[in-house]
Every structure is written in C-alpha cells, then in structure tokens.
Amino acid sequence: MYVAVKGGERAIDNAHRLLDHERRGDAAVPELSLAQIKEQMTLAVDRVMTEGSLYDRDLAALAIKQARGDLMEAIFLLRAYRTTLPRLAVSEPIDTARMTVRRRISATYKDLPGGQVLGPTFDYTHRLLDFRLAAETDAPPPEPERAEARQDETVPRVTDLLNHEGLIEHERPADAAPVGDITREPLSFPAGRDVRLQTLARGDEGWLLGLAYSTQRGYGRTHPFAGEIRMGEVAVEIVPEELGFAIDIGEVTVTECQMINQFKGSKAAPPQFTRGYGLTFGHGERKAMAMALVDRSLRAEDLGEDLVAPAQDQEFVLSHCDNVEASGFVQHLKLPHYVDFQGELVTVRTLRKDHDKRQEAADAAE
Amino acid sequence: MTTDDVAARQRWMGILARTPLPRLEEAFAALPEPPAYEALRRPEIGSALVRARAGGSGQRFNMGEMTVTRCSVRTAEGAVGHAYVAGRSRRKAELAAVFDALLQTPRHRRRLLNDLIEPQAEVLAAARAATVAEAAATRVEFFTMVRGED
Numbered sequence: 425m426y427v428a429v430k431g432g433e434r435a436i437d438n439a440h441r442l443l444d445h446e447r448r449g450d451a452a453v454p455e456l457s458l459a460q461i462k463e464q465m466t467l468a469v470d471r472v473m474t475e476g477s478l479y480d481r482d483l484a485a486l487a488i489k490q491a492r493g494d495l496m497e498a499i500f501l502l503r504a505y506r507t508t509l510p511r512l513a514v515s516e517p518i519d520t521a522r523m524t525v526r527r528r529i530s531a532t533y534k535d536l537p538g539g540q541v542l543g544p545t546f547d548y549t550h551r552l553l554d555f556r557l558a559a560e561t562d563a564p565p566p567e568p569e570r571a572e573a574r575q576d577e578t579v580p581r582v583t584d585l586l587n588h589e590g591l592i593e594h595e596r597p598a599d600a601a602p603v604g605d606i607t608r609e610p611l612s613f614p615a616g617r618d619v620r621l622q623t624l625a626r627g628d629e630g631w632l633l634g635l636a637y638s639t640q641r642g643y644g645r646t647h648p649f650a651g652e653i654r655m656g657e658v659a660v661e662i663v664p665e666e667l668g669f670a671i672d673i674g675e676v677t678v679t680e681c682q683m684i685n686q687f688k689g690s691k692a693a694p695p696q697f698t699r700g701y702g703l704t705f706g707h708g709e710r711k712a713m714a715m716a717l718v719d720r721s722l723r724a725e726d727l728g729e730d731l732v733a734p735a736q737d738q739e740f741v742l743s744h745c746d747n748v749e750a751s752g753f754v755q756h757l758k759l760p761h762y763v764d765f766q767g768e769l770v771t772v773r774t775l776r777k778d779h780d781k782r783q784e785a786a787d788a789a790e
Numbered sequence: 791m792t793t794d795d796v797a798a799r800q801r802w803m804g805i806l807a808r809t810p811l812p813r814l815e816e817a818f819a820a821l822p823e824p825p826a827y828e829a830l831r832r833p834e835i836g837s838a839l840v841r842a843r844a845g846g847s848g849q850r851f852n853m854g855e856m857t858v859t860r861c862s863v864r865t866a867e868g869a870v871g872h873a874y875v876a877g878r879s880r881r882k883a884e885l886a887a888v889f890d891a892l893l894q895t896p897r898h899r900r901r902l903l904n905d906l907i908e909p910q911a912e913v914l915a916a917a918r919a920a921t922v923a924e925a926a927a928t929r930v931e932f933f934t935m936v937r938g939e940d
Contacts, residue, residue: 513838595844
C-alpha cells in the first residue's frame with residue numbers, strides 16, 4: 425500500500441539539481457560529448473542498444489551520458505523512449521550470411537572457408553593495464569594493417585557449410601507461423617522459441633552469463649562448442665505497403681553466435697549435434713555466447729530432455745532476465761512503505777505479545 | 791514499373807538511405823533549380839521492428855527495434871518519392887524522398903545518377919573494401935610443422 429506523501433517536492437527538485445551537478449563533475453574538466461561516447465565507448469553503446477532493444481547509437485550515447493555511465497539506468501532510459509515511437513515497419517529477417525564480416529571465428533573447424541578472422545578483439549591481450557592510454561597524448565594509434573582481400577556478397581555460415589553428413593541439426597524456416605512479440609503480448613508459458621529468443625536478445629547480460637556458466641558447470645549440461653561467432657554489418661530491408669517491394673533502410677552491426685551441442689538423442693530426436701543461437705546488436709560477443717547457451721538449455725523440453733536445472737526452466741529464466749523489470753521491482757522497495765510497515769509493526773507486536781504469554785505459561789508449568 | 795525499373799529504384803533508395811545528410815544537402819544545393827514539391831507525408835520518426843532467424847536460417851523472431859524516419863513527397867511534375875531511412879533525421883528523410891521522386895523523372899535521372907548515386911555507391915564500396923581489408927589482415931595463417939622423419 426502506498427500513501428500520497430506531500431512535502432517532498434522541494435527536496436526532490438534540489439536532489440535532481442544536485443544530480444545534474446554531480447553528473448558534470450569537476451567543471452575544470454572538459455564536458456564529455458556524445459560523439460566521444462559514441463566513438464570511444466562503443467561497447468557500452470552496443471550493450472545499451474541491445475538490452476534497450478533499440479538500435480540508435482546517438483540515443484544510446486545520450487542515455488549513457490544522462491545515466492552517468494550506469495548502463496542499466498541508460499537501458500531503462502532507452503526502453504522508455506522506445507515506447508514513444510510509432511512502429512512504422514517490420515523488417516524482413518536480416519540475413520547474417522550476407523554480413524560484411526569484421527570478425528569470424530570457429531572453435532570447431534580450424535580450416536573454415538574464409539579463414540579465422542580475429543577482427544578487433546580483446547582475446548589474446550594480456551589484460552595488463554595499458555598506461556600509455558593514461559598519458560592521453562593526441563597521437564592517434566597506428567593505422568590498421570590491411571591485407572589484399574575480396575569478400576563475397578555471401579559468407580556462408582559454418583553450420584550450413586560444413587554439415588555434409590547432416591550430423592548437425594538444420595534450422596529450417598517456418599514462415600507460416602506468426603512471430604510472437606513481447607512488446608505487444610506479455611510473456612506467457614510455455615513460450616515458443618521466437619518469444620524466447622526475443623526475450624533473451626534484450627535480456628540482461630549478467631543474468632544470461634551466470635545461467636550459461638551454470639550449464640557448463642553441470643546444472644543441465646549441454647556439451648557446447650562455439651561453432652561460429654561472427655560480427656559485422658547487415659542490411660535491414662523492409663517492404664513498405666506503398667511500394668510493394670523491398671528496400672534497404674540502412675545497416676546495423678550485429679554479433680551472432682552459433683553454438684553446437686552434443687546430443688545423445690531422445691525419443692523426440694536422433695543422436696546429433698543440436699544448436700543454440702545468440703544474436704545481439706553491435707559487438708556483443710560474450711552476450712551472444714551466453715544467449716546461445718541459454719537458448720539451447722531452454723530447448724530441453726522440445727528435445728525430450730529431463731528438466732533438472734534452473735537454466736532449463738523457461739519461467740525462471742525468462743521471467744527474471746529483463747533488467748528493467750528486475751531493477752524496477754527491486755528498487756521499488758526504496759519508495760515509501762510507511763503505512764505497510766506500520767501495519768506490519770502492529771502484527772509483529774501482537775505476535776510477540778502472544779509468544780511471550782505462551783513462553784511465560786510454559787515456564788510456569790515447569 | 792518493369793522489373794528493371796524496380797531494381798534500379800531499389801538500388802538508389804538503398805544508396806540514398808546510406809548517404810550522409812551533408813552529402814544530400816550538397817547535392818540538393820547543386821540542382822540547377824530548386825525543385826517544387828509538396829509533402830504527401832511529412833517526415834515522421836518511428837521504429838522498425840528488426841527480425842532475424844533462429845540459427846540464421848530457421849524460425850523468425852523479433853530481435854529488437856531500430857529508429858527509422860519516413861517521408862513521402864510529390865513534385866510539381868507529378869512524381870511521387872518515398873523514403874525510409876535509418877535514424878532520426880527528418881531532413882535526411884525529406885531529401886531522400888525528393889531525390890527518389892526526381893530520379894523517377896526522366897529529365898533528372900541521368901544527371902542525378904552520375905552526380906549523386908554512382909559517386910556515393912563508390913564511396914560505400916570503398917568503405918566496405920577498407921573494412922574487409924582490415925579484417926583480412928587479422929586472418930590467422932596456420933602453418934604446420936613437420937615432426938619426425940615420416
């Protein structure tokens with residue numbers, strides 16, 4: 425129960441004024457520009473777009489600045505803005521085989537066609553603090569090396585390319601089925617894979633990472649291999665009614681992870697490698713990998729596996745993976761609960777009185 | 791419209807959507823006379839739901855949304871131009887719609903293709919080639935060491 429409490433207005437105004445002041449920090453230090461955030465905090469921008477579920481680098485940068493770098497708060501801001509936008513179009517499914525690939529690796533096939541392309545990665549860095557960055561010289565880093573190369577329009581996915589024996593499950597389109605949308609229809613259970621993937625795609629990276637890790641440690645083991653991870657730009661196409669044909673509206677950067685999982689077979693499916701899928705906006709490799717592991721573990725029921733672990737429990741995983749909802753419900757505890765608490769106080773006082781009385785009676789009886 | 795006409799229009803609309811606003815302004819200013827046009831649909835900012843497929847090739851799902859701005863115009867000569875462009879620039883959507891209309895007008899088409907669309911296509915292709923070349927330099931070149939005599 426909440427009660428309207430008056431008298432806080434002035435305090436709230438002043439608190440927000442103080443917040444603006446703290447956000448700015450020392451006025452002697454130049455103000456952070458959105459362009460700087462967009463260009464130099466790119467992975468923060470990517471995460472905010474992915475979990476904010478809205479691809480717009482400028483808005484994500486603004487949200488990060490406004491939230492003082494608190495990414496979850498920034499995600500909340502972007503989600504709130506998203507609800508104000510009229511939906512003008514629904515895209516054709518993006519085709520990740522037609523990506524301009526900037527990174528593509530496979531942990532299952534060394535000699536994949538096109539090779540292992542590392543791209544801009546933290547992998548193989550030594551994770552030692554680089555004090556050259558603290559020097560803040562204006563000298564730009566050396567230009568990236570370039571190598572003679574041609575990339576075809578289509579770079580086939582490893583899972584499609586190297587599956588001659590058909591031992592890896594095929595993912596086939598089923599376009600007659602409508603596509604669930606959790607922004608219009610609240611989540612209900614059991615949820616189809618379309619709804620699960622949409623929920624995971626905007627889900628909290630930390631939550632998914634922890635659950636993915638739990639499957640690796642034995643809670644619903646799925647024996648995964650990273651079949652392929654790729655990152656780069658894909659075109660987004662829509663078919664406007666007034667035109668009746670597909671047009672490109674621009675491109676988005678995405679990261680895709682194809683996880684391949686050993687599977688002994690069940691009543692429902694033969695022994696084969698099954699698959700889990702992860703997809704994020706921007707460069708979100710850790711999130712894409714965690715999502716793929718959790719997508720696979722949530723397929724347990726469809727594949728006739730025993731449900732024994734938290735990461736296989738749809739309702740547990742999906743109902744708690746949204747950090748805007750989670751943060752809202754946890755943080756609402758800060759709001760005034762004065763009357764609730766007064767009520768509880770009365771109850772506990774009465775219980776305590778009864779308890780003491782019983783105790784006295786018991787002591788007297790001894 | 792013939793299939794060729796549709797293909798040509800799809801191509802220029804895709805290129806216009808990826809052309810930075812300053813370049814569109816420049817091309818607009820370079821027109822021999824400012825074109826007369828009216829808005830059929832004023833520039834409107836909204837979202838496009840971005841779809842993907844499970845495993846890249848399977849069941850469709852909604853991965854998220856992106857911002858998009860649309861606009862429709864009709865020129866004094868009667869050509870109708872449409873634009874849907876990623877992002878939130880109303881002016882960019884308006885100019886892209888105007889150019890779409892002009893490109894459908896025979897007396898403007900050749901010059902706009904030569905002055906705006908083809909050069910921009912080259913800029914985009916060069917940017918893609920640079921991206922691909924930078925990625926290619928990070929390709930792992932495995933080599934196998936021969937061990938033992940056999």
